[in-house]
Amino acid sequence: MPTMQDALATLIAYWTEQGCLTVQPMNTEVGAGTLNPATFLRVLGPEPWRTVYVEPSVRPDDSRYGENPNRLQTHTQLQVILKPDPGNSQELYLGSLAALGIDVAAHDVRFVEDNWASPALGAWGLGWEVWLDGLEITQFTYFQQAGGLNLETPSVEITYGIERIIMALQGVRHFKQIIYSPGFSAPSEGPGAGSSTAPGISYGEVFGQGEYEMSRYYLDDADIATNRQLLELYAAEAQRLIDAGLPVPAHTYVLKCSHAFNVLDARGVVSTADRAAEFARMRRLAGDVAKLWVAKRDELGHPLGIVQAPAAAVEFEISAAPAGGDLPRTLAFEIGTEELPPAEARSALAQLRRLLTERLAATRLTHGDPRFFATPRRLIAVVPEVAARETDQVRTVKGPKTSAAYAADGSPTKALAGFARSQGVPVESVRTDGVNVFVEKNEIGGAAPEVLALVLAKVVAGLRGAKNMRWNDPQLSFSRPIRWLLALWGPDVVPVAVSALAAGRTTRVLRAAAEPVLTIASAETFMETISINGIVADPEDRRDLIVSGAQELVYGEGRIDLAAEEALIDQITYLVEQPTPLLGTFDEDYLRLPEQVLATVMRKHQRYLPVRSDEGALLPMFVTVANGPVDLDRVRAGNEAVLRARYEDAAFFYRADRKRSPAALRDGLDRLTYTDKLGSMADRAARIAALASALAGIVSLADRATLDRAAALVKFDLGSQLVTEMTSLAGVMARDYALHAGESQAVAQAIFEAELPRHAGDDLPASLPGALLSLADRLDLVAGLAATVGLPTGSSDPFAVRRAALGLLAVHRAHPALSAIGLRSALALAAQPVEVSEQVLDDAAAFLTRRLEQALVEEGQPVDWVRAVLPVADRPSVADRLLYELSTLVGDDTFQNVAAAIQRARRIVPAGTPAGYDAAALTEEAELALHEAVTLVRADLDKSSSDLTHFTAVTSRLVAPITTFFEDVYVMADDPAVRAARLGLLATVRDLGADLLDWPQLQL
């Protein structure tokens, strides 16, 4: 069990052995080792770099006064940069764990997708969290961009979270209990030399007071005005230094900016708008620093040299006589990768299927039905019975027209001679089909290895991920690095060469296997060999193993809700190559935590399957799926400790939160800025309350008491620690805390429902008070942001205005009781601290209309219907009802006739013609009849109703008269007065139901 200082020394020694240069931590506060110039600057440009260093990383926002067992304002990172990517960085990394004394075969070490991005640095990369028995111990990233510059030579960044690793190794439950050093006595000194008598010096003894005091500073005592001034001074100095062409000191000041910003953030005074503006500024400064650095290194002639990309793989000669002989053999093709994200692996499997199928079809190799498999680390195609050679073929090449090929005397023209020459045949071999001349060429089929090599190379080069990355390969790009190719046709290597990769007959199995690299004798034995060595290549097999294994583990204890966990199980299927489900438990005390907290942690954070009783209640256990033949007890213990720590965290927050009343938490919203122009979160909550109350008046809500109380508390849980930590629990915790504080079920539910829907497809508020609050919340957001930062355009929507819009539409639609609420007037009611002009309200209403249109279309409503109901888009629930009515009415002749009549009237009447007419000018019978009918219909129509069925019934009386009218009456009479009256009469018909439907849109 190493002390923490031993562990740091061991890791540094390990990586210096690997050629890493050690530097010191940055001498200004940084939030991560990435910010140290030894990373941020050195990953830029073409020079090689390898470094290892410790970086105490300061995250003011993580301050917890040293009370939280796992959260520190300064935690210790150990940072490694390998540039260029050495091609085996994962293996090197595992070596470092072994150096720490971790038996990587006994433990469950996994690379779990985690893509990293730092908007403030203009940097991103793809990679993983490394999990040790479920504990995230390392961040592993291939840098793709930094300072806004694409990295032609990607670096591998490995960031160890030292406290976590040590807590796991030492088996302690609070960071303060970490044994940091063995104690002050030299081995040669006896006790009593005045030194501590403890078995060692604990982390708490060394850093505890600092942790408390710095937490105090960041959370409570940092002077806000001072730190704002510092931020500005630092930014200005950074800019000055950029202007002076000095990237190194400029970078230092960018870091100081970043820290000052983080301090302000921890003090809770950074609004969303501030954040966006500061990130933009920092990104710009960091980008300028990066560009300057690159230019300076160019100027200096790259003192550390220039990285040479690996040479392209040589396409070796195909053996004239493949060992496979002339008979069909199996093709086994494996693309070995570093751990693919589950979605990417699935997508890659589909691509492999498509690409290989298409390309094989384009050859003349006969073959059996291919099968395709994928795991996190490999894509496999197995094609049985691939012929040894392509079939030969005769290929016809068309030449000039026959008429142009031969002169009148039948002699070949120059054109023919040229064609023959170009085809390498004598003129005599050219034949004609009457229209054109042509030649026929016999084409001998290629040998399988040769043909397959080209096919497979193109398949590999054609793979694309949703998000692609570069590694040390000079040309390839994919979701994660491709590290090896195995391609065998029977016993023969198919000589695939793609960029720097050449296929061979070796594959790799589990990294911790006794023999991690295997040589495959022939394609026919490939699947069996890897299977024997633990790789379950077929995702369906893995899924079965997971499901059956999990069920077996919980049998008699509880059950796994397979339907509810389907997505999670799909994900797990692509997290392991050899599923090893195991059952863990947790202290049932934690069951006192809200179920959503427990489940969110298990599913989202840990990818554990929750276990439930027959009644559906959570049981204090979980199933996790390890990869490979691990030491079950150790892995179980590790995972249990991780879950315990996470629950301890949550329980810590939960207890602290429940000690405060909802009102007190709500008061804390004062300190959370919403946006700089729109005030605090408390202001926003007050506006939501007022607006909900106003809307309640419109809909004549009966239960005002519930609404009033819920409105007084709405959003209070944003002031709680648990929600600050797990934002997805907003509303859920509000309900819990409100009930705990003695609020009524109805009030608690309404506060919860105010947050619904949280995402597309989420539940909607069931109660009317909840719906009103939810609506008010989203109306306030849209109105305020439309008036200040503007409505979202393009893909950028930092404040999620679109989601709010969709939410409010959904809520309105879900509650017919809300149909009296018009959205534009409701937006106008949402009194903002800034002026909201009519133009803004119009734009916002139009924005909502477009969102409604999209939503309805996406739900499968016919586009013409949707367009037709947009006149009532201001009241989405009305639009819904109209659509519902339409779905019945469109099959109804009456409706069809009414619609046709109205549409016909519209087609005839020129635009702009008013609806009135001088009845006295009407003389013909048909027109008088229509006049009469119209008069009656108008009298019977309820102007305020939006009942389309009623409308159809009433207006059906027009159908006959109007038909007659069109048959008998020539509208465009010579007498202008008559013409005007007739057009006016038709315009009146046209306008019937104009506030219900946009009739011309209806395609009946």
Next chain:
Amino acid sequence: MPTMQDALATLIAYWTEQGCLTVQPMNTEVGAGTLNPATFLRVLGPEPWRTVYVEPSVRPDDSRYGENPNRLQTHTQLQVILKPDPGNSQELYLGSLAALGIDVAAHDVRFVEDNWASPALGAWGLGWEVWLDGLEITQFTYFQQAGGLNLETPSVEITYGIERIIMALQGVRHFKQIIYSPGFSAPSEGPGAGSSTAPGISYGEVFGQGEYEMSRYYLDDADIATNRQLLELYAAEAQRLIDAGLPVPAHTYVLKCSHAFNVLDARGVVSTADRAAEFARMRRLAGDVAKLWVAKRDELGHPLGIVQAPAAAVEFEISAAPAGGDLPRTLAFEIGTEELPPAEARSALAQLRRLLTERLAATRLTHGDPRFFATPRRLIAVVPEVAARETDQVRTVKGPKTSAAYAADGSPTKALAGFARSQGVPVESVRTDGVNVFVEKNEIGGAAPEVLALVLAKVVAGLRGAKNMRWNDPQLSFSRPIRWLLALWGPDVVPVAVSALAAGRTTRVLRAAAEPVLTIASAETFMETISINGIVADPEDRRDLIVSGAQELVYGEGRIDLAAEEALIDQITYLVEQPTPLLGTFDEDYLRLPEQVLATVMRKHQRYLPVRSDEGALLPMFVTVANGPVDLDRVRAGNEAVLRARYEDAAFFYRADRKRSPAALRDGLDRLTYTDKLGSMADRAARIAALASALAGIVSLADRATLDRAAALVKFDLGSQLVTEMTSLAGVMARDYALHAGESQAVAQAIFEAELPRHAGDDLPASLPGALLSLADRLDLVAGLAATVGLPTGSSDPFAVRRAALGLLAVHRAHPALSAIGLRSALALAAQPVEVSEQVLDDAAAFLTRRLEQALVEEGQPVDWVRAVLPVADRPSVADRLLYELSTLVGDDTFQNVAAAIQRARRIVPAGTPAGYDAAALTEEAELALHEAVTLVRADLDKSSSDLTHFTAVTSRLVAPITTFFEDVYVMADDPAVRAARLGLLATVRDLGADLLDWPQLQL
């Protein structure tokens, strides 16, 4: 040859083996490892602490764009703290050098006095620079105070200068050439993996660009207004955090203050007053932080425990029969210390001599003549023929008076009974001498070991240094720690016990000796034993070895100027225990540097003896004196490299300076602030020039051209790099650079002389232009500072106003040509940018008068004479002349009579009586005669002259008339008019010469 990163790892591993805890460097810029809280805070209070860490130390002022081979804006310190002092920290330290592969026996490793103080931290300590073959590689300090608090548990601080050590180990001449790491290839990787092909990665490759750019920032580009604001913001935040009771974040802000200040300093905008004010503020803040920290640790109950002081030594029982027998034996007494500073060792030797002599005399032990010796590590007393026992004695104890002892009847009184009882004798044994009663007690002499033990313990406890320190001993205090006591009387250990120290029979010789600890059989063999083992205990012997050795080494080549180097030789004598002189050389190219530069470096920085030709010119060689039987070639090579580096530094500056004209350097003074209220150094130089010119007018200087040119350049060398580096060369370099630039010898000399005298006893300006400039310089300083910060009071004199005052007095006195210059009016001429009120001028003049008075008295002038000449203190050279005249005149009757007459007149005339009189009111002969004589004398006296001899000659004519006057005339006549006239006449006599002497002061 370790790479730099290896060396750091080795040292950290070594010290962690010694129980040190590793921490990370501070994550804000610090100037030294001492500032890291792991030192600054942890050395406070009673808790134990041991740590080792690397600290990149940022010294903006050391920025050199990476061009200087030895100077960096960020250098790497390795810091070790041992608390409590383990008692063997020097030995542990030597072990660390051995761990680095340094053969400490072959090299000359020395601990050379260096007392450390950080005014800004309120911290100080005593200790050493550690020299490796003349190179300072480590700072070694016993902390005594930090944050203004006395450290009850002193810590040992060991600070390695890593770049210097590595440059020495790797034998490179520029820090950029240091091999920092072995290169980017892991051992298992072949070449061509894109890594550098260099044998290793150099320091320059890793840090070169940063060194250049940060230098640019600190020297040229740091925004001054920004850094001023930062300084204020940081200080305010520190204060706020102190008020909030949070020492840890407050400390961080104190460090940020310190760095911002250093940046401003490097930008050359910190005035002397700013510096004083900032240091005061930082000292106050640091003090508050320290107090808070101590209070918090008390509150927390000292989590790391409390250091237990070593137990007091037990006084063991004296053997009843000492092995030494009954015959007299030698006493050998040795007090072993860590390296004492030379002056302290000499003083301690004197104390030992006095204390032991006195205390031995107070015993009844007969003994021979003691001898005393001292080296840096030991004080020795050897006393031959110390008797085995004290002689017995009869002691008389006096009791009450006999009359009170016996009643009238002769019976004993109660008083007598009480006395007898108190003496433990029967009443019958009491006798009387007539006056008192007494008893006689026989006292048996003590055994030598017993008696000596008490004597020696008191001697040890009585030692005091000029500056004393504490170490791990609970009671002792001395210049440096006392580590062992050897005390033998013949073969017997004298059982001395002082605090935790107990004497024994072991001694220590050279630390690198094969057997560093020896056991001594008997006192008689002690001196011989240590001598055989290399210790030359007698300073005279060491001095002889040094002188003769040095002379032998240079024989035939040159000579050592023994007279001139006497003080240095005295110092060297106490730097070594076994002098090993060796001759080193340096490149004769360096002889182009000014001799003062070469000699200052050799003497002051390196303690080398310069070698001169018979003509007195420096030769390119030096003698250094190593300690013990070192490897001469290695030590020579090391010392030569050190000197080369120092000369290279100086040459670097010298070349750079000479490239700029004096005028250009002078222009640079614009950027040096003198004080905030008194402008820049350029302003000050201009004022000096103007004042010198005005003074020249007063003294009618003939050679105005020389003065004008010198005045135009005066102080220009303060803008040079060499003087910035070695301030003691101010003036010297000015002369050199001026001559180089083609100025005349006279001008160059005058500029040089402007700086004289630089300290008490220094040369004074020889030329009149030089004297005028020197005077103007000092008058300007006194006037300006008196008007702004005020004249010095108490011991604080940060601007050295007293030294300036003494200097200007000395210059005035040295140049009778300046006698026309009155100091007060000259001060008034020194036009300052601030108002200098009459009051300030009066005060300043009075201040100068007091300094003159002191100086004259200290020179041995009779106090009454000095007081008598103070009326001309405004013109010190006149005062000098008057004193000279007095020395002749006081033996002269005429003068005595004149003085007596004037004094008599003063005694009679009431104070305030004006000197005029109505001659018509005089009637008596005697008074008329006096009137006549006075009238004649006044006519003959030259009012403007200050020639006392002339005055005496003229006024001698008054002696007879005044004598007659006093005999014949009753001054206090009844007639007021007569009385007034008589008093007026006497007052006129009284005032004769009042502007020459303060006659009443003269005691003749």
